[in-house]
Amino acid sequence: MSHKRMPKRKAAIAVGGVAALGAAALLLPNANASQDKDQASGATGTAKTLKAADASNLAAQLQKLLGDALAGSYYDSAKQQLVVNVVGGDKNVIVQAKKAGAAVRQVENSTSELKAAAQTLKTKATIPGTAWAVDPRTDKVVVTADSSVTGAKWNRLQSTVQSLGSGKATLKKSAGTFKTFVSGGDAIFSQVQGGNVRCSLGFNVTASDGSPAFLTAGHCGVAAKDWSDSQTGQPIATVDQANFPGNGDFSLVKYNDPNTQAPSEVNAGNGQTVQINQAADATVGETVFRMGSTTGLHNGQVTGLDATVNFQSETDPNGVDTVTGLIQTNVCAEAGDSGGSLFTQDGGAVGLTSGGSGDCTSGGETFFQPVTTALQATGATLGGGGNGAGAGDQAGTADPSASAGDQSGAGDQAGTADPSASAGDQSGAGDQAGGDQIGGTADPSATAGDQSGTGDQSGTGDGAGTGNQSGEGAGDGSSS
Template sequence: MSHKRIPKRKAAIAVGGVAALGAAALLLPNANASQDSGTSGASVKTFKADDASDLASQLQNLLGDAFAGSYYDAASKQLVVNVVPGDNNNVIVQAKKAGAAVREVDNSLAELAAGAKTLKAEATIPGTAWAVDPKTNKILVTADSTVTGSKWDTLESTVQGLGSNMATIKKSAGTFKTFVSGGDAIFGGGARCSLGFNVTAGDGSPAFLTAGHCGVAAKTWSDTQDGQPIATVDQATFPGDGDFALVKYDDPATVAPSEVNVGGGKTVQIAQAEEATVGTQVFRMGSTTGLNDGTVLGLDATVNYPEGTVTGLIQTDVCAEPGDSGGSLFTQAGGAVGLTSGGSGDCTAGGETFFQPVTTALTAVGATLGAGDAAGGAGDQAGGAGDQAGGAGDQAGGDAVGGDQAGGDAVGGDQAGGDAVGGDQAGGDAVGGDQAGGDAVGGGDTGTGTGTGDNTGTGDGTGTGTADDSGATQSQ
């Protein structure tokens, strides 16, 4: 996908060329209602990941000090809530009535936070990171390939000093670094990054979020290499309490819709900012590697980069490479979750990647997602149908969009089954070319499909889509 100058009146999220769409999978929203899972304990229910995240936030407030974290079990589609032993039977009963699976654990959130504080005081070593893992009810400590000799000994002894049931430690084959590079996408001072999410600044002006280490690398940014600047950094935090920057568009007339460009002419509408939940599937878009997916592994992560320590991040197994910094992390239902910070590895070997939570960044810079006349179903949308960004592309009443699909709750590119992003897909509610099943409309490599959009907007509008046989690879 080549980069084009952002028009004066419209600035879509410019996240760069899509190197490989087919590697990622993207669900679109299913029915909102939870249902009984049939497991032991009749009140345990199954949830969509986004609904589980909402319930987890509510139960954290309900349980108070008894709450020791939660995670989403993707296999059973259940929300698992940790509680510490104590006189809290009443609130546990309420949590179970809400449909959560409740389990007793040894470590409270306060004890885990104290352990992280000890790690910070005694083992702040470049190339190390730690995050709370509610699945194990421990702190997950990771050391990259540079942590050897006395550095490793210090880290290992500190972890052991926390107690056998408090933390685990593992080695990473790569090196922790921020994913900024020279190249294409958004450019500033010889650096290349990726735009995260369009926002409205506190003074009402159009702006976008990206990584803080991008914001401190250059003051002005362009959408073409060596091009004229289109935006100027207003605020940037890195290192320290986060990795985020607010960059204001220079033209105050710019309309910056709340959507992510996932390549192939398809977009996903971003409806709200939401907290990450361990165990949920998330999707990252970046200018180097395009669209990739993975799972949230830990929260409140501390990462010791060569440039300094950054706290409060999200740890995932989504891959990333230089140039992806600042790119958007989002959910199946269009929830803005994070901004790409850094990590180890690449999209060939894999690795760990850390993200700045969007909710924290928005609060810190005083911004809100989207533009007043572009978000919430306005702008280029028509009553929830047609060429809209609520599920990326041309929709027809089903839960999906994309080229070359043969079913399956999906968007775009060369996949052969499952809830996915990518064409040539087999199985379930989809819209696009080359379809052979599911609640779908479409046909042929060059055929068109029409249908009723029913998942975003304000009404039952209709739209038309042309299948363009978009495949796994898009040119940059």
């Protein structure tokens, strides 16, 4: 292959590998599939009707303005309102929140009380296969245990939750086990001792030194340093920074060729793309989309923020890999989507797939690394390197009728793509929405088999094992 063609080939990582999938669900401007109708019971006042993205922005503004006087907030999808929780009936807080356009709800538990409950769980119940996050809709910490938490471990977890009081926390069981996803997704590959590692590309970015790069899961970057866009191909990108376990699960991987054209897009299947305009904070209650090459495009709701997940260590049978600061969702996923993109229908980059439990038949929980914190930690900016990326906070609007190449690298723009145009007519595979792949054209060489979705995922080790990664074993591999 000539040097002249290399940049084009390298950009294929950023392109979807979903041509073999055929179908995904239609992304509609008001997609509501899989979304519960949360009612703001007890909410008072006349609140503004808001899109989820605007509600997220308002929530951030009110958090800065009112701080701990707020006890969380969420998006009421049925009423299209932001609901903010207030403890103690502080009239000044209520007036300011209403004036800003939010509905106000009186609750019992303050943010500090719920954080204290989470700290108790960390101290007494950091058990592999457990997770917890604050749910502002119930004003409680929701604790989840996977199927591996039994016997003495279950008793310990149950007694810890009970000690917090019935009004502070709830405990539920999850099918399957929490794990990270090594094989599959919009496949990127690395050859390590024992076999191949497969992960998924999340979003193209521009590194702080101006070079083209992409974000993926931290446990992928810990597992392997050099990444290719084909199973036996030469490396085309190298891990620059990787964080896992600990506070987050993210990696910054730089393309080896500084001329790589890496557009800021997500492939929604069938050669259709959604322009990524900005990094967006998740809001509980909003609809989000995840793309996986095995299961296609799926949507669901954000159910919790700042989640803590305790994965069984892949390297220490008695160890636990704890990851904090994650987004919890009910979007289904299956093994292999690690690192892939979570996004909103209007082009907001929200998360990178970490791990979870369940599958796209029975459902389950899936956890994601927030893109905003990954960008902050790595110093990268959203947008494809070498293609006019990182142009700052522009108020532009993407034109969905323009080609993918025309729209790439627009930086952190506050524009809105029309997902009904971008996502195309994609029949069939369930409530699915375009994700882990960021390019204009699908890469037909990447088959669905290469890219197994995002199921039982959750933060540890996408890594260096022999498992599912070369398509031969059943294991997920060991990473850290």
